[in-house]
Amino acid sequence: MKIIAIHAHHVCIPYDMGAPRQEFAGLKFATMDHLLIQVETDAGITGWGEGFGHTIIPATKAALECYVAPWFIGKDPTDIAALHREAAQHFHLFGGNGPVVYAHSGVDIALWDIAGKRAGLPLSxxxxxxxxxxxxxxxxxxxxxxxxxxxxxxxxxxxxxxxxxxxxxxxxxxxxxxxxxxxxxxxxxxxxxxxxxxxxxxxxxxxxxxxxxxxxxxxxxxxxxxxxxxxxxxxxxxxxxxxxxxxxxxxxxxxxxxxxxxxxxxxxxxxxxxxxxxxxxxxxxxxxxxxxxxxxxxxxxxxxxxxxxxxxxxxxxxxxxxxxxxxxxxxxxxxxxxxxxxVPQGPGLGVEPDMRIVEKYRQGAVVSIP
Ligand SMILES: [Mg+2]
The missing domain is CATH 3.20.20.120 (Enolase-like C-terminal domain)
Structure with missing residues:
Protein backbone atom coordinates (compact mmCIF):
# COMPACT_ATOMS: atom_id res chain seq x y z
CA MET A 1 0.00 0.00 0.00
CA LYS A 2 1.20 3.53 -0.74
CA ILE A 3 0.24 7.04 0.35
CA ILE A 4 -0.80 8.87 -2.82
CA ALA A 5 -2.08 12.23 -1.51
CA ILE A 6 -2.40 14.31 1.64
CA HIS A 7 -4.94 17.12 2.01
CA ALA A 8 -5.38 19.66 4.80
CA HIS A 9 -8.63 21.43 5.72
CA HIS A 10 -8.62 24.37 8.15
CA VAL A 11 -12.05 24.43 9.75
CA CYS A 12 -13.22 27.36 11.93
CA ILE A 13 -16.42 26.86 13.90
CA PRO A 14 -18.28 29.48 15.97
CA TYR A 15 -19.00 28.40 19.54
CA ASP A 16 -20.70 29.46 22.72
CA MET A 17 -19.13 29.06 26.18
CA GLY A 18 -22.03 30.44 28.21
CA ALA A 19 -20.38 33.82 28.89
CA PRO A 20 -18.21 36.43 27.12
CA ARG A 21 -14.79 35.18 25.98
CA GLN A 22 -11.68 36.03 27.99
CA GLU A 23 -8.06 35.89 27.02
CA PHE A 24 -6.85 32.33 27.54
CA ALA A 25 -3.18 31.30 27.75
CA GLY A 26 -2.32 34.52 25.92
CA LEU A 27 -4.97 33.89 23.26
CA LYS A 28 -8.60 34.69 22.69
CA PHE A 29 -10.27 32.12 20.45
CA ALA A 30 -12.77 33.78 18.08
CA THR A 31 -13.74 30.36 16.71
CA MET A 32 -12.82 26.75 17.57
CA ASP A 33 -10.43 25.82 14.78
CA HIS A 34 -9.15 22.45 13.73
CA LEU A 35 -6.74 21.29 11.06
CA LEU A 36 -8.07 18.10 9.48
CA ILE A 37 -5.37 16.08 7.72
CA GLN A 38 -6.64 13.60 5.14
CA VAL A 39 -4.28 10.85 3.97
CA GLU A 40 -5.27 8.97 0.80
CA THR A 41 -3.88 5.57 -0.18
CA ASP A 42 -3.75 3.64 -3.44
CA ALA A 43 -5.92 0.96 -1.76
CA GLY A 44 -8.83 3.39 -1.61
CA ILE A 45 -8.64 3.74 2.20
CA THR A 46 -8.52 7.31 3.53
CA GLY A 47 -7.30 8.16 7.01
CA TRP A 48 -8.00 11.31 9.04
CA GLY A 49 -5.72 13.04 11.51
CA GLU A 50 -5.38 16.40 13.23
CA GLY A 51 -2.37 18.65 13.72
CA PHE A 52 -2.33 21.22 16.52
CA GLY A 53 -4.08 23.66 16.62
CA HIS A 54 -6.08 26.80 17.29
CA THR A 55 -4.33 30.02 16.16
CA ILE A 56 -1.08 28.30 15.10
CA ILE A 57 -2.91 26.26 12.43
CA PRO A 58 -1.70 28.38 9.47
CA ALA A 59 1.90 27.52 10.48
CA THR A 60 1.11 23.82 10.98
CA LYS A 61 -0.62 23.80 7.59
CA ALA A 62 2.42 25.44 5.97
CA ALA A 63 4.79 22.91 7.61
CA LEU A 64 2.60 20.11 6.31
CA GLU A 65 2.45 21.56 2.81
CA CYS A 66 6.10 22.44 2.25
CA TYR A 67 7.84 19.75 4.23
CA VAL A 68 5.97 16.98 6.06
CA ALA A 69 3.38 15.83 3.49
CA PRO A 70 5.83 15.59 0.53
CA TRP A 71 8.06 13.27 2.61
CA PHE A 72 5.17 10.86 3.24
CA ILE A 73 4.00 10.64 -0.39
CA GLY A 74 4.82 7.20 -1.84
CA LYS A 75 5.55 5.66 1.61
CA ASP A 76 3.83 2.51 2.90
CA PRO A 77 1.21 3.67 5.48
CA THR A 78 1.14 0.25 7.19
CA ASP A 79 4.76 0.53 8.32
CA ILE A 80 3.76 2.91 11.13
CA ALA A 81 6.50 2.44 13.75
CA ALA A 82 9.47 2.56 11.38
CA LEU A 83 7.92 5.35 9.36
CA HIS A 84 7.41 7.42 12.51
CA ARG A 85 11.07 7.13 13.48
CA GLU A 86 12.36 7.80 9.96
CA ALA A 87 10.11 10.85 9.65
CA ALA A 88 11.15 12.24 13.04
CA GLN A 89 14.81 11.74 12.15
CA HIS A 90 14.32 13.37 8.77
CA PHE A 91 12.53 16.37 10.32
CA HIS A 92 14.73 16.79 13.42
CA LEU A 93 16.70 19.83 12.19
CA PHE A 94 13.50 21.86 12.44
CA GLY A 95 12.91 21.15 16.10
CA GLY A 96 11.42 18.54 18.37
CA ASN A 97 8.37 20.64 19.15
CA GLY A 98 6.17 23.04 17.16
CA PRO A 99 4.43 23.08 13.76
CA VAL A 100 6.57 20.43 12.04
CA VAL A 101 5.90 17.94 14.86
CA TYR A 102 2.23 19.00 14.95
CA ALA A 103 1.89 18.23 11.22
CA HIS A 104 3.71 14.91 11.69
CA SER A 105 1.35 14.12 14.59
CA GLY A 106 -1.65 14.65 12.32
CA VAL A 107 -0.28 12.32 9.64
CA ASP A 108 0.53 9.66 12.27
CA ILE A 109 -3.05 9.77 13.62
CA ALA A 110 -4.32 9.30 10.05
CA LEU A 111 -2.06 6.26 9.62
CA TRP A 112 -3.62 4.68 12.71
CA ASP A 113 -7.08 5.46 11.32
CA ILE A 114 -6.04 3.62 8.16
CA ALA A 115 -4.74 0.68 10.26
CA GLY A 116 -8.08 0.42 12.07
CA LYS A 117 -9.99 0.57 8.80
CA ARG A 118 -7.79 -2.17 7.30
CA ALA A 119 -8.40 -4.36 10.35
CA GLY A 120 -12.11 -3.50 10.48
CA LEU A 121 -11.70 -2.56 14.15
CA PRO A 122 -12.25 0.62 16.16
CA LEU A 123 -8.89 2.07 17.16
CA SER A 124 -9.55 1.39 20.87
CA VAL A 343 -16.24 5.28 22.32
CA PRO A 344 -17.00 5.33 18.57
CA GLN A 345 -17.50 1.77 17.34
CA GLY A 346 -16.79 2.20 13.61
CA PRO A 347 -13.41 1.10 12.21
CA GLY A 348 -10.38 3.32 12.87
CA LEU A 349 -11.31 6.58 14.56
CA GLY A 350 -14.85 5.38 14.15
CA VAL A 351 -16.47 8.48 12.65
CA GLU A 352 -16.02 9.98 9.19
CA PRO A 353 -16.23 13.77 8.82
CA ASP A 354 -19.33 15.22 7.19
CA MET A 355 -17.73 17.00 4.22
CA ARG A 356 -20.68 19.38 3.84
CA ILE A 357 -19.83 20.78 7.28
CA VAL A 358 -16.08 20.77 6.52
CA GLU A 359 -16.74 22.77 3.35
CA LYS A 360 -19.19 25.15 5.02
CA TYR A 361 -16.70 26.15 7.76
CA ARG A 362 -13.44 25.75 5.88
CA GLN A 363 -11.16 28.79 5.83
CA GLY A 364 -8.78 29.26 2.91
CA ALA A 365 -7.95 26.73 0.23
CA VAL A 366 -7.51 23.01 0.75
CA VAL A 367 -3.82 22.18 0.70
CA SER A 368 -3.24 19.11 -1.48
CA ILE A 369 0.04 17.24 -1.92
CA PRO A 370 1.03 16.20 -4.53
MG1 LIG B 1 -3.47 22.54 30.02
Missing amino acids: QLLGGARRTEVRAYASLLRYGAPETVARICAERTAAGFKHIKLHEHSVAAVMAARDGAGPDIAIINDVNCPWTVAEALEMERAYRPACLFWLEEPVFPPEDHRGLARVRREGQTRISAGENAGGLHDFADSFEKGAVDIAQPSVTKIGGITEMRKIIALAEAHSVELIPHCAYFGPGNLASIHIVASLPTDTLLENLYANLEASPFGDAMTATGGKVS
Whole structure:
Protein backbone atom coordinates (compact mmCIF):
# COMPACT_ATOMS: atom_id res chain seq x y z
CA MET A 1 0.00 0.00 0.00
CA LYS A 2 1.20 3.53 -0.74
CA ILE A 3 0.24 7.04 0.35
CA ILE A 4 -0.80 8.87 -2.82
CA ALA A 5 -2.08 12.23 -1.51
CA ILE A 6 -2.40 14.31 1.64
CA HIS A 7 -4.94 17.12 2.01
CA ALA A 8 -5.38 19.66 4.80
CA HIS A 9 -8.63 21.43 5.72
CA HIS A 10 -8.62 24.37 8.15
CA VAL A 11 -12.05 24.43 9.75
CA CYS A 12 -13.22 27.36 11.93
CA ILE A 13 -16.42 26.86 13.90
CA PRO A 14 -18.28 29.48 15.97
CA TYR A 15 -19.00 28.40 19.54
CA ASP A 16 -20.70 29.46 22.72
CA MET A 17 -19.13 29.06 26.18
CA GLY A 18 -22.03 30.44 28.21
CA ALA A 19 -20.38 33.82 28.89
CA PRO A 20 -18.21 36.43 27.12
CA ARG A 21 -14.79 35.18 25.98
CA GLN A 22 -11.68 36.03 27.99
CA GLU A 23 -8.06 35.89 27.02
CA PHE A 24 -6.85 32.33 27.54
CA ALA A 25 -3.18 31.30 27.75
CA GLY A 26 -2.32 34.52 25.92
CA LEU A 27 -4.97 33.89 23.26
CA LYS A 28 -8.60 34.69 22.69
CA PHE A 29 -10.27 32.12 20.45
CA ALA A 30 -12.77 33.78 18.08
CA THR A 31 -13.74 30.36 16.71
CA MET A 32 -12.82 26.75 17.57
CA ASP A 33 -10.43 25.82 14.78
CA HIS A 34 -9.15 22.45 13.73
CA LEU A 35 -6.74 21.29 11.06
CA LEU A 36 -8.07 18.10 9.48
CA ILE A 37 -5.37 16.08 7.72
CA GLN A 38 -6.64 13.60 5.14
CA VAL A 39 -4.28 10.85 3.97
CA GLU A 40 -5.27 8.97 0.80
CA THR A 41 -3.88 5.57 -0.18
CA ASP A 42 -3.75 3.64 -3.44
CA ALA A 43 -5.92 0.96 -1.76
CA GLY A 44 -8.83 3.39 -1.61
CA ILE A 45 -8.64 3.74 2.20
CA THR A 46 -8.52 7.31 3.53
CA GLY A 47 -7.30 8.16 7.01
CA TRP A 48 -8.00 11.31 9.04
CA GLY A 49 -5.72 13.04 11.51
CA GLU A 50 -5.38 16.40 13.23
CA GLY A 51 -2.37 18.65 13.72
CA PHE A 52 -2.33 21.22 16.52
CA GLY A 53 -4.08 23.66 16.62
CA HIS A 54 -6.08 26.80 17.29
CA THR A 55 -4.33 30.02 16.16
CA ILE A 56 -1.08 28.30 15.10
CA ILE A 57 -2.91 26.26 12.43
CA PRO A 58 -1.70 28.38 9.47
CA ALA A 59 1.90 27.52 10.48
CA THR A 60 1.11 23.82 10.98
CA LYS A 61 -0.62 23.80 7.59
CA ALA A 62 2.42 25.44 5.97
CA ALA A 63 4.79 22.91 7.61
CA LEU A 64 2.60 20.11 6.31
CA GLU A 65 2.45 21.56 2.81
CA CYS A 66 6.10 22.44 2.25
CA TYR A 67 7.84 19.75 4.23
CA VAL A 68 5.97 16.98 6.06
CA ALA A 69 3.38 15.83 3.49
CA PRO A 70 5.83 15.59 0.53
CA TRP A 71 8.06 13.27 2.61
CA PHE A 72 5.17 10.86 3.24
CA ILE A 73 4.00 10.64 -0.39
CA GLY A 74 4.82 7.20 -1.84
CA LYS A 75 5.55 5.66 1.61
CA ASP A 76 3.83 2.51 2.90
CA PRO A 77 1.21 3.67 5.48
CA THR A 78 1.14 0.25 7.19
CA ASP A 79 4.76 0.53 8.32
CA ILE A 80 3.76 2.91 11.13
CA ALA A 81 6.50 2.44 13.75
CA ALA A 82 9.47 2.56 11.38
CA LEU A 83 7.92 5.35 9.36
CA HIS A 84 7.41 7.42 12.51
CA ARG A 85 11.07 7.13 13.48
CA GLU A 86 12.36 7.80 9.96
CA ALA A 87 10.11 10.85 9.65
CA ALA A 88 11.15 12.24 13.04
CA GLN A 89 14.81 11.74 12.15
CA HIS A 90 14.32 13.37 8.77
CA PHE A 91 12.53 16.37 10.32
CA HIS A 92 14.73 16.79 13.42
CA LEU A 93 16.70 19.83 12.19
CA PHE A 94 13.50 21.86 12.44
CA GLY A 95 12.91 21.15 16.10
CA GLY A 96 11.42 18.54 18.37
CA ASN A 97 8.37 20.64 19.15
CA GLY A 98 6.17 23.04 17.16
CA PRO A 99 4.43 23.08 13.76
CA VAL A 100 6.57 20.43 12.04
CA VAL A 101 5.90 17.94 14.86
CA TYR A 102 2.23 19.00 14.95
CA ALA A 103 1.89 18.23 11.22
CA HIS A 104 3.71 14.91 11.69
CA SER A 105 1.35 14.12 14.59
CA GLY A 106 -1.65 14.65 12.32
CA VAL A 107 -0.28 12.32 9.64
CA ASP A 108 0.53 9.66 12.27
CA ILE A 109 -3.05 9.77 13.62
CA ALA A 110 -4.32 9.30 10.05
CA LEU A 111 -2.06 6.26 9.62
CA TRP A 112 -3.62 4.68 12.71
CA ASP A 113 -7.08 5.46 11.32
CA ILE A 114 -6.04 3.62 8.16
CA ALA A 115 -4.74 0.68 10.26
CA GLY A 116 -8.08 0.42 12.07
CA LYS A 117 -9.99 0.57 8.80
CA ARG A 118 -7.79 -2.17 7.30
CA ALA A 119 -8.40 -4.36 10.35
CA GLY A 120 -12.11 -3.50 10.48
CA LEU A 121 -11.70 -2.56 14.15
CA PRO A 122 -12.25 0.62 16.16
CA LEU A 123 -8.89 2.07 17.16
CA SER A 124 -9.55 1.39 20.87
CA GLN A 125 -9.79 -2.34 20.10
CA LEU A 126 -6.73 -2.24 17.86
CA LEU A 127 -4.84 -0.73 20.83
CA GLY A 128 -6.13 -3.46 23.14
CA GLY A 129 -9.05 -1.70 24.81
CA ALA A 130 -12.16 -3.60 23.75
CA ARG A 131 -13.57 -3.57 27.30
CA ARG A 132 -14.76 0.05 27.46
CA THR A 133 -17.61 1.44 25.41
CA GLU A 134 -17.56 4.79 27.21
CA VAL A 135 -15.01 6.86 29.11
CA ARG A 136 -15.34 9.30 32.00
CA ALA A 137 -14.79 12.88 30.92
CA TYR A 138 -13.85 16.02 32.82
CA ALA A 139 -15.32 19.35 31.79
CA SER A 140 -12.43 21.59 30.78
CA LEU A 141 -13.62 25.19 30.99
CA LEU A 142 -12.10 28.09 29.11
CA ARG A 143 -11.23 31.16 31.17
CA TYR A 144 -14.16 33.15 32.62
CA GLY A 145 -12.37 35.50 35.03
CA ALA A 146 -15.33 36.80 37.04
CA PRO A 147 -15.86 34.57 40.12
CA GLU A 148 -19.67 34.69 39.86
CA THR A 149 -19.48 33.44 36.25
CA VAL A 150 -17.06 30.66 37.23
CA ALA A 151 -19.48 29.58 40.00
CA ARG A 152 -22.45 29.58 37.60
CA ILE A 153 -20.69 27.59 34.87
CA CYS A 154 -19.36 25.06 37.43
CA ALA A 155 -22.88 24.59 38.84
CA GLU A 156 -24.19 24.03 35.29
CA ARG A 157 -21.48 21.48 34.43
CA THR A 158 -22.10 19.65 37.71
CA ALA A 159 -25.81 19.52 36.90
CA ALA A 160 -24.86 18.12 33.47
CA GLY A 161 -23.31 15.11 35.23
CA PHE A 162 -19.60 15.93 35.37
CA LYS A 163 -17.78 14.77 38.50
CA HIS A 164 -14.54 16.55 37.50
CA ILE A 165 -14.20 20.16 36.33
CA LYS A 166 -11.04 21.89 35.17
CA LEU A 167 -10.65 25.66 35.38
CA HIS A 168 -8.21 27.92 33.60
CA GLU A 169 -8.26 30.63 36.26
CA HIS A 170 -5.53 32.50 38.09
CA SER A 171 -7.29 34.35 40.91
CA VAL A 172 -7.88 32.61 44.22
CA ALA A 173 -11.38 34.16 44.26
CA ALA A 174 -12.29 32.46 40.97
CA VAL A 175 -10.99 29.09 42.19
CA MET A 176 -12.92 29.38 45.46
CA ALA A 177 -16.04 30.39 43.48
CA ALA A 178 -15.68 27.16 41.47
CA ARG A 179 -15.71 25.16 44.69
CA ASP A 180 -18.83 27.03 45.83
CA GLY A 181 -20.57 26.51 42.49
CA ALA A 182 -19.68 22.84 42.10
CA GLY A 183 -20.16 21.83 45.73
CA PRO A 184 -17.89 19.73 47.96
CA ASP A 185 -18.07 16.42 46.05
CA ILE A 186 -16.80 17.53 42.65
CA ALA A 187 -13.09 17.31 41.80
CA ILE A 188 -11.86 20.80 40.88
CA ILE A 189 -8.70 21.11 38.81
CA ASN A 190 -6.90 24.34 37.97
CA ASP A 191 -4.78 24.74 34.85
CA VAL A 192 -2.78 27.97 34.93
CA ASN A 193 -0.73 27.55 31.68
CA CYS A 194 2.85 28.21 32.85
CA PRO A 195 2.63 31.71 34.40
CA TRP A 196 4.99 31.62 37.40
CA THR A 197 8.44 31.23 38.86
CA VAL A 198 8.92 28.37 41.31
CA ALA A 199 8.56 30.73 44.30
CA GLU A 200 5.35 32.24 42.91
CA ALA A 201 3.96 28.79 42.11
CA LEU A 202 4.58 27.65 45.68
CA GLU A 203 2.84 30.75 47.02
CA MET A 204 -0.20 30.17 44.77
CA GLU A 205 -0.34 26.46 45.59
CA ARG A 206 -0.66 27.46 49.27
CA ALA A 207 -3.32 30.06 48.45
CA TYR A 208 -5.45 27.53 46.50
CA ARG A 209 -5.35 24.88 49.26
CA PRO A 210 -8.80 25.72 50.75
CA ALA A 211 -10.33 24.74 47.37
CA CYS A 212 -8.82 21.20 47.68
CA LEU A 213 -7.67 21.01 44.06
CA PHE A 214 -7.62 17.57 42.42
CA TRP A 215 -4.50 18.72 40.60
CA LEU A 216 -2.67 21.95 39.68
CA GLU A 217 -1.61 22.07 36.02
CA GLU A 218 1.52 23.72 34.61
CA PRO A 219 2.24 26.22 37.40
CA VAL A 220 5.83 26.94 36.28
CA PHE A 221 7.42 28.69 33.32
CA PRO A 222 9.20 27.48 31.27
CA PRO A 223 7.50 24.08 30.87
CA GLU A 224 10.87 22.35 30.49
CA ASP A 225 11.95 23.46 33.99
CA HIS A 226 11.38 19.96 35.37
CA ARG A 227 13.66 20.62 38.34
CA GLY A 228 11.60 23.65 39.32
CA LEU A 229 8.32 21.81 38.85
CA ALA A 230 9.65 18.95 40.99
CA ARG A 231 10.34 21.49 43.76
CA VAL A 232 6.73 22.74 43.61
CA ARG A 233 5.54 19.14 43.76
CA ARG A 234 7.86 18.25 46.65
CA GLU A 235 7.28 21.34 48.79
CA GLY A 236 3.57 21.80 48.04
CA GLN A 237 0.59 19.65 48.98
CA THR A 238 -1.24 19.52 45.64
CA ARG A 239 -0.76 17.00 42.83
CA ILE A 240 1.07 18.51 39.86
CA SER A 241 0.39 17.83 36.17
CA ALA A 242 2.16 18.89 32.97
CA GLY A 243 3.11 17.58 29.56
CA GLU A 244 0.98 19.21 26.87
CA ASN A 245 4.01 21.35 25.93
CA ALA A 246 6.57 18.55 26.11
CA GLY A 247 8.79 17.74 23.16
CA GLY A 248 8.41 13.98 22.80
CA LEU A 249 9.33 10.83 24.71
CA HIS A 250 12.70 12.04 25.99
CA ASP A 251 11.26 15.22 27.47
CA PHE A 252 8.86 13.01 29.46
CA ALA A 253 11.77 10.75 30.45
CA ASP A 254 13.55 13.76 31.95
CA SER A 255 10.37 14.97 33.66
CA PHE A 256 9.76 11.54 35.25
CA GLU A 257 13.38 11.10 36.30
CA LYS A 258 13.30 14.46 38.07
CA GLY A 259 10.00 13.63 39.79
CA ALA A 260 8.32 16.68 38.21
CA VAL A 261 4.74 15.41 37.86
CA ASP A 262 2.05 13.27 39.42
CA ILE A 263 0.10 13.30 36.16
CA ALA A 264 1.56 13.29 32.63
CA GLN A 265 -0.46 15.00 29.91
CA PRO A 266 0.87 14.22 26.43
CA SER A 267 -1.21 15.74 23.63
CA VAL A 268 -1.71 13.45 20.64
CA THR A 269 -1.84 16.28 18.07
CA LYS A 270 1.35 17.89 19.45
CA ILE A 271 3.61 15.10 20.68
CA GLY A 272 4.06 13.00 17.53
CA GLY A 273 0.69 11.28 17.21
CA ILE A 274 -0.47 7.94 18.54
CA THR A 275 2.89 6.26 17.92
CA GLU A 276 4.75 8.65 20.26
CA MET A 277 1.83 8.61 22.71
CA ARG A 278 2.09 4.82 23.08
CA LYS A 279 5.76 5.09 24.04
CA ILE A 280 4.96 7.76 26.67
CA ILE A 281 2.13 5.61 28.08
CA ALA A 282 4.61 2.76 28.66
CA LEU A 283 7.22 5.14 30.11
CA ALA A 284 4.68 6.67 32.52
CA GLU A 285 3.67 3.21 33.70
CA ALA A 286 7.31 2.31 34.31
CA HIS A 287 7.66 5.43 36.50
CA SER A 288 4.28 4.97 38.27
CA VAL A 289 3.07 8.29 36.87
CA GLU A 290 -0.63 8.65 36.09
CA LEU A 291 -1.37 9.65 32.49
CA ILE A 292 -4.35 11.78 31.47
CA PRO A 293 -3.97 13.03 27.89
CA HIS A 294 -4.31 16.69 26.97
CA CYS A 295 -7.14 16.98 24.46
CA ALA A 296 -8.29 20.60 24.12
CA TYR A 297 -9.55 20.30 20.55
CA PHE A 298 -12.45 18.96 18.51
CA GLY A 299 -11.09 17.15 15.45
CA PRO A 300 -9.68 13.65 14.84
CA GLY A 301 -7.18 14.28 17.68
CA ASN A 302 -10.11 14.28 20.08
CA LEU A 303 -11.44 11.02 18.60
CA ALA A 304 -7.95 9.50 18.85
CA SER A 305 -7.80 10.60 22.52
CA ILE A 306 -11.14 8.89 23.25
CA HIS A 307 -9.74 5.62 21.84
CA ILE A 308 -6.43 6.03 23.69
CA VAL A 309 -8.17 6.63 27.03
CA ALA A 310 -10.46 3.64 26.40
CA SER A 311 -7.42 1.44 25.77
CA LEU A 312 -5.47 2.37 28.93
CA PRO A 313 -5.18 -0.24 31.69
CA THR A 314 -6.56 2.18 34.30
CA ASP A 315 -9.89 4.02 34.35
CA THR A 316 -8.51 7.35 33.16
CA LEU A 317 -10.24 10.66 32.49
CA LEU A 318 -10.77 12.26 29.09
CA GLU A 319 -10.46 16.04 28.68
CA ASN A 320 -13.71 17.47 27.26
CA LEU A 321 -13.40 21.17 26.40
CA TYR A 322 -16.57 23.09 27.25
CA ALA A 323 -17.42 25.02 24.09
CA ASN A 324 -20.74 24.39 22.40
CA LEU A 325 -19.90 24.30 18.69
CA GLU A 326 -22.38 25.66 16.17
CA ALA A 327 -21.75 22.47 14.16
CA SER A 328 -19.18 19.68 14.02
CA PRO A 329 -18.01 17.57 11.06
CA PHE A 330 -18.10 14.67 13.55
CA GLY A 331 -21.66 15.26 14.84
CA ASP A 332 -22.00 14.57 18.55
CA ALA A 333 -19.14 12.03 18.70
CA MET A 334 -17.22 14.15 21.22
CA THR A 335 -20.22 15.29 23.26
CA ALA A 336 -20.36 14.11 26.87
CA THR A 337 -23.63 12.80 28.29
CA GLY A 338 -23.83 12.49 32.06
CA GLY A 339 -20.09 13.19 32.24
CA LYS A 340 -19.24 10.31 29.87
CA VAL A 341 -18.27 10.08 26.21
CA SER A 342 -19.09 7.02 24.10
CA VAL A 343 -16.24 5.28 22.32
CA PRO A 344 -17.00 5.33 18.57
CA GLN A 345 -17.50 1.77 17.34
CA GLY A 346 -16.79 2.20 13.61
CA PRO A 347 -13.41 1.10 12.21
CA GLY A 348 -10.38 3.32 12.87
CA LEU A 349 -11.31 6.58 14.56
CA GLY A 350 -14.85 5.38 14.15
CA VAL A 351 -16.47 8.48 12.65
CA GLU A 352 -16.02 9.98 9.19
CA PRO A 353 -16.23 13.77 8.82
CA ASP A 354 -19.33 15.22 7.19
CA MET A 355 -17.73 17.00 4.22
CA ARG A 356 -20.68 19.38 3.84
CA ILE A 357 -19.83 20.78 7.28
CA VAL A 358 -16.08 20.77 6.52
CA GLU A 359 -16.74 22.77 3.35
CA LYS A 360 -19.19 25.15 5.02
CA TYR A 361 -16.70 26.15 7.76
CA ARG A 362 -13.44 25.75 5.88
CA GLN A 363 -11.16 28.79 5.83
CA GLY A 364 -8.78 29.26 2.91
CA ALA A 365 -7.95 26.73 0.23
CA VAL A 366 -7.51 23.01 0.75
CA VAL A 367 -3.82 22.18 0.70
CA SER A 368 -3.24 19.11 -1.48
CA ILE A 369 0.04 17.24 -1.92
CA PRO A 370 1.03 16.20 -4.53
MG1 LIG B 1 -3.47 22.54 30.02
